[in-house]
Amino acid sequence: MGPPPEIAAQEAAEAKPVDFNRGDHAWMLVSCALVLLMTGPGLAMFYGGLVRKKNVLSVMMQCIYLMAIMTLIWAIYGYSLAFGPGPDNFLGELIGDGSYLFMQNVQTYIDSKQGFVVPMAGDIPRLTHMLFQGMFFIITPALIVGAFAERMKFKAMVLFMVIWGTVVYCPLAHWVWGGGLLQAGESPWPILGALDFAGGTVVHISSGISALVCAVLIGKRLGYGSEPMPPHNLTYTCIGACLLWFGWFGFNAGSALAADGIAASAFAATHFSAAAGAFAWATIEWTLRGKPTVLGACSGAVAGLVCITPAAGHVHMMPAVLMGLLAGIFCYCACTTLKNRFGYDDSLDVFGIHGVGGTLGAILTGVFATREVWDIHNGQPLGLIEGGTQMIPQILAVLITWGYAIVCTYIILKLLDAVVGLRVEQQEEIQGLDLSQHGEEGYIFL
Amino acid sequence: MKKVEAVIRHFKLEDVKNALTEQGIHGMTVTEVRGFGRQKGHTEMYRGTEYAVDFVPKVKIEVVVADALAQRVVDTIIRSAQTGQIGDGKVFVSDLSEVVRIRTGETGEDAL
Numbered sequence: 001m002g003p004p005p006e007i008a009a010q011e012a013a014e015a016k017p018v019d020f021n022r023g024d025h026a027w028m029l030v031s032c033a034l035v036l037l038m039t040g041p042g043l044a045m046f047y048g049g050l051v052r053k054k055n056v057l058s059v060m061m062q063c064i065y066l067m068a069i070m071t072l073i074w075a076i077y078g079y080s081l082a083f084g085p086g087p088d089n090f091l092g093e094l095i096g097d098g099s100y101l102f103m104q105n106v107q108t109y110i111d112s113k114q115g116f117v118v119p120m121a122g123d124i125p126r127l128t129h130m131l132f133q134g135m136f137f138i139i140t141p142a143l144i145v146g147a148f149a150e151r152m153k154f155k156a157m158v159l160f161m162v163i164w165g166t167v168v169y170c171p172l173a174h175w176v177w178g179g180g181l182l183q184a185g186e187s188p189w190p191i192l193g194a195l196d197f198a199g200g201t202v203v204h205i206s207s208g209i210s211a212l213v214c215a216v217l218i219g220k221r222l223g224y225g226s227e228p229m230p231p232h233n234l235t236y237t238c239i240g241a242c243l244l245w246f247g248w249f250g251f252n253a254g255s256a257l258a259a260d261g262i263a264a265s266a267f268a269a270t271h272f273s274a275a276a277g278a279f280a281w282a283t284i285e286w287t288l289r290g291k292p293t294v295l296g297a298c299s300g301a302v303a304g305l306v307c308i309t310p311a312a313g314h315v316h317m318m319p320a321v322l323m324g325l326l327a328g329i330f331c332y333c334a335c336t337t338l339k340n341r342f343g344y345d346d347s348l349d350v351f352g353i354h355g356v357g358g359t360l361g362a363i364l365t366g367v368f369a370t371r372e373v374w375d376i377h378n379g380q381p382l383g384l385i386e387g388g389t390q391m392i393p394q395i396l397a398v399l400i401t402w403g404y405a406i407v408c409t410y411i412i413l414k415l416l417d418a419v420v421g422l423r424v425e426q427q428e429e430i431q432g433l434d435l436s437q438h439g440e441e442g443y444i445f446l
Numbered sequence: 447m448k449k450v451e452a453v454i455r456h457f458k459l460e461d462v463k464n465a466l467t468e469q470g471i472h473g474m475t476v477t478e479v480r481g482f483g484r485q486k487g488h489t490e491m492y493r494g495t496e497y498a499v500d501f502v503p504k505v506k507i508e509v510v511v512a513d514a515l516a517q518r519v520v521d522t523i524i525r526s527a528q529t530g531q532i533g534d535g536k537v538f539v540s541d542l543s544e545v546v547r548i549r550t551g552e553t554g555e556d557a558l
Contacts (some may be wrong), residue, residue, distance in 0.1 A: 228497040230490060285491075295492055336494030349493060 021123050027259035028128050034250025035135035039142045040064050042247050046240030046298070047146050050348050053232040054432025055150045056442040062145045062157055067138050069158065070165055074134040077101055078165065082173035083121075083133065086180075093181040093188065096174050106130050122257055132254060133173070139251075140203045141165055146348030147211030148218045148422075151429050154437040156422045160412060164210065168408045172202045172401065182397050184376060184390075194397030195369055195382070195390060197266065198255035200310025200362040201401045208355025209402050210409040212346060217413045218422050220345035222429050234294055241298035245274050248305045252312040265373050266312035270305065273324035277304020280328025296332075299353060303331035306357035311365040314382065319368035326364065327357045362398045366391030447542040447555060448516035450509045453479065453535040454527040459505050465526035466509065469518060473558070475508040485533035504535060510542055512555050 044063035048056045070078070077098075084096030100106050106126045111117050121129035141161040148157070175182040176196045184193035196202060221229065231237060252270040256263035281300025282292035307327030308320055315323070335352035346352060369383035369390050381388035416422060423429075428436035435441060454462060459476065466474065480501035487500040511519050520537050528534055547557040 228499075230492055230497050289491060291491070293491060299493060332494070340494075 020118070020120065020125060021258070024258040024260070025124050025128060027263065028124050028132060028254060028257065031250035031254025032128065032131045032135055034247045035132065035139065035254065036067070036247075038244050038247035038251060039135075039139045040067055042240050042243035043139065043142050043145075044240070045236045046244060046302075047149065047348055049233040049236030049238075049240060050146075050231045050295075051149050052229060052432070053442060054434055056232065056236075056434065057440055058154070058433035058437055059145055059149050061154070061438055063142050065158065066142045066145075066161060069162065070138045070141060071134060073162065073165060074130070074137050075103055078137055078170055079103075079106065079130045079133065081166070081170035082137075083130075083178045086174070086178075092179075094174070095171050095180075096178055100126075100130070103130070124257060129257070132257075133177075136173070136199060136203055136251075137165060137169060140169055140199075140207050143203070143207040143350055143354055144211045144214060146350040147215040147346050149347040150433060151221050151423055152214075152218060153421060153424050154433070156416050156420050159416055159420065160214075160422075163412050163416075164409065167412070168206060168210065168405055169202070172206055172404070175400075176202050176397070182393075182400065184393065190393075192393055192396055192400075194362070194393040195314055195365050195376070196310045196362065196397065197313040197365075198252045198309045200306075200358045200365065201397050204306050204309060204354040204358025205362065205398060205401045206405045208351050208353070208358050209405045211350035212344065212355055213406055213409040214413065215344050215346040215351065217410070217417070220343075221347065222426065224345045225343075231295065238294055238298055241301055245301055245305065248274070248309075252305075252309060256313055262313045262374050265316075268317060269312050269315055269320035270308055272317055272320040273304040273308035273327070274301045275304070276321045276324025277301050277307070277328040277331075280304075280325045281332050284329065284332050299331065299335065299349070300328040303327040303353050303357045306331075306354055307361035307364065309358070310361045311368060313374050314365055314369040314376075315373060316368070316370060319364075319385075323361065323364050323368070327360055330360050331357050359398055359402075362394050363391070366394035447545065447558070448511055448513055449540050449542040450511065450516060450519050450523070451538040451540075452507045452509075452523045452527065453481065453504045454507065454523070455529070455533065455535060456503065456505050458527045458529075459507070461526045462507060462523055465522045466519065469515075469522050471509055471511065471515075471519060473509070477506045477508075479504050479506045483533075483536065502533070510545060510558060512558065 040063050044060045047059040051059055080098055080100035081096045084099040086092030086095060086097050105119050108116065108118050119126040141164060174180040176194065177183060179186045181187050181189065182192050182194050184195050187193040194201065248270055249267055253263045253267035256266055278297045278301035281303065282297040285296045286292040304324035304327045307323050311323060331353050334356040335349045339346060339352060367384045370386050371379065371382055382390045384391050413422060424433065424436060480503050482500050482502055485502060487498055487502055490497050490499055509519055516539060520539060523537055544553060545557040546553050
């Protein structure tokens with residue numbers, strides 16, 4: 001005997017708009033929250049612990065303020081620019097359109113013919129897709145914060161991020177994920193069709209290389225190289241790194257946009273690469289300097305996570321381990337030798353870890369990508385190892401992303417420097433940004 | 447009256463306090479301090495950048511006693527704080543002109 005007729009009718013009415021896969025959708029909602037956790041408290045603590053104590057609040061504020069402001073931009077026009085289908089010509093390869101302005105056609109609505117409509121993005125509601133991608137729109141600029149930490153004017157930081165998010169992130173996301181010119185299977189030029197599973201180019205290369213431009217243009221911190229500037233609280237940094245590792249499962253496995261086998265593979269690859277990165281970095285220190293450090297293990301884990309990001313849903317497990325090991329080695333060299341050689345003050349090593357790790361990951365994706373994980377080209381081999389030609393688009397995508405991010409970041413910073421000035425006054429920098437920019441102190445002991 | 451100040455190792459604080467209490471000393475002040483002597487500092491390394499840390503954390507005990515007790519207090523501190531390794535710290539003894547107990551207004555040795 002079934003339910004009474006009136007209840008059955010009610011169930012039918014409710015069930016009608018919800019005809020998507022609830023398992024996939026549940027995983028995606030969880031992933032959204034996991035990726036947000038990476039910025040706050042993950043990145044806020046990771047960065048907060050690395051600066052001097054007079055600046056701890058300033059980096060935490062930059063993270064939390066970006067959570068707010070990037071979300072608002074995303075809701076008003078960011079998602080539409082990045083993921084709007086765009087016109088059916090070359091312009092549509094470059095940028096989205098106004099289809100989703102103010103969340104129209106993203107949120108549910110009632111149509112005179114179709115009735116109640118839940119706009120979909122693949123197998124999940126478009127609202128969830130928008131939220132998930134919106135979390136990436138928060139963490140990418142938040143990563144850059146580490147490059148100019150302890151010396152940038154808050155006002156200049158806000159303006160920079162608003163403009164950078166609009167002119168760098170949104171187009172890049174469109175090129176790689178929104179059906180634009182760098183997306184494998186979508187690009188009209190297959191030679192540009194790169195594999196970027198969860199944001200090696202869009203998130204890590206773009207933020208890492210922009211961070212380097214910021215560090216160079218804004219200049220070194222007062223006393224850099226002559227005064228000691230050790231991290232003020234590595235316990236925060238360690239907690240932050242662990243939260244990043246945890247949240248990264250949403251970032252990478254969530255990028256499958258489903259709770260399927262690719263998500264499982266991405267989840268495991270992410271975990272293995274992080275472990276290998278932490279192991280590699282700590283081992284190098286142990287060998288060369290005599291002691292493995294906490295900061296080294298944390299940095300190595302993040303390097304491994306960054307490196308596997310573009311490859312997460314494309315590679316098998318042992319390549320993932322190898323990618324993590326290589327990320328630990330390359331990023332260690334970038335943060336020590338490379339930075340000292342050129343003398344730039346990338347304060348929290350955003351370029352050394354995200355720029356270098358992201359570039360390494362994008363290229364290694366071209367080596368190790370296999371159709372056995374995700375047969376994205378209908379049986380065509382992918383990476384070098386299985387005889388594919390994916391390496392060429394990977395390298396081209398890296399070059400395009402580097403070039404675009406460098407040029408745009410340089411122009412934005414030059415403009416802002418002329419209009420509002422990038423750097424705080426010398427006195428304010430000595431006093432610390434917590435007091436000079438926010439009128440607060442991180443630690444008050446009575 | 448004498449003021450005895452001793453800069454000692456953190457982990458010796460409890461031993462020194464107990465030893466002084468056994469000698470009938472019933473008041474002292476303790477501060478966290480940093481400094482260096484023969485022990486010198488150490489180096490710390492953060493992402494490959496080495497920093498020399500010159501100031502080593504220590505604990506400073508201050509005890510004020512009648513002149514007659516001063517030598518016994520110094521001996522007690524030395525006995526209880528010694529490990530024999532570089533970095534055990536130092537004891538400083540100085541004359542003290544006046545002490546006042548705020549609650550009662552008593553002065554001199556009565557206020558100790």
